[in-house]
Amino acid sequence: MAEKIIKGVLQFILILAVQVLILNNVNLFGFAQPMLYIWFILFMPYNSPKWLLLTVSFLLGFCVDVFSAQVGFHTAVSVFTAFIRPVFTRAFAPNQDTNSGNNPSAADMGLVKFLVYVSIMTLIHVFLLIVAETFRVDELADMFIRIGLSSVVTIVLILVCDAVFFRVKRV
Numbered sequence: 001m002a003e004k005i006i007k008g009v010l011q012f013i014l015i016l017a018v019q020v021l022i023l024n025n026v027n028l029f030g031f032a033q034p035m036l037y038i039w040f041i042l043f044m045p046y047n048s049p050k051w052l053l054l055t056v057s058f059l060l061g062f063c064v065d066v067f068s069a070q071v072g073f074h075t076a077v078s079v080f081t082a083f084i085r086p087v088f089t090r091a092f093a094p095n096q097d098t099n100s101g102n103n104p105s106a107a108d109m110g111l112v113k114f115l116v117y118v119s120i121m122t123l124i125h126v127f128l129l130i131v132a133e134t135f136r137v138d139e140l141a142d143m144f145i146r147i148g149l150s151s152v153v154t155i156v157l158i159l160v161c162d163a164v165f166f167r168v169k170r171v
Contacts (some may be wrong), residue, residue, distance in 0.1 A: 020067035032149035039158045057082035077129045092117040126151045
C-alpha cells in the first residue's frame with residue numbers, strides 16, 4: 001500500500017514537472033498547447049475513491065495554475081474532468097476491471113476503447129479550458145483551431161506515454 005502511494009506521489013511530481021517546466025513553454029503551430037497533466041487524472045486506478053480523485057485533480061490543476069500564472073482555469077477544469085471520469089471508465093472498461101486496482105490503460109482496456117476514452121476526456125478538458133481562457137466571439141475560429149490541435153497533440157502524448165509504460169493488448 002505504501003509503495004503504491006509513493007509511486008503515485010512520484011508520478012504526480014514527474015508529470016507536474018514535465019508540464020510546467022517543458023510543455024507550458026511549447027506552443028506548436030502557434031495554436032497547440034500540450035496538456036499531458038490530464039493523463040494523471042485519466043490514469044488513476046478504477047477503484048480510487050471519488051474524494052481522492054477530486055482532491056488530487058484539484059491539487060494538480062492548482063499547481064499547474066500557480067506555475068503558469070493562471071487564475072484557476074486548470075483547477076476548475078481538472079476537477080470537472082475528475083468528476084465525470086467515472087462515467088467514462090464504467091462505459092469503456094470491462095466490468096470486472098472497474099472494481100480492481102488496475103489503471104485505465106491501453107493494456108487494460110484494449111487500444112480502441114482506451115483511444116476513445118482518452119479522446120473524449122481530452123476533448124472535454126481542452127474544450128472547457130480554452131473556452132474559459134479565451135472565449136471571445138471575434139476569435140471563434142482561432143479558438144476551435146486551438147481546441148482541435150491541442151486535443152490532438154495531447155492525445156498523441158498520452159498514447160505515447162501509455163505505450164512506454166504499459167504493454168498494449170491486441171484488439
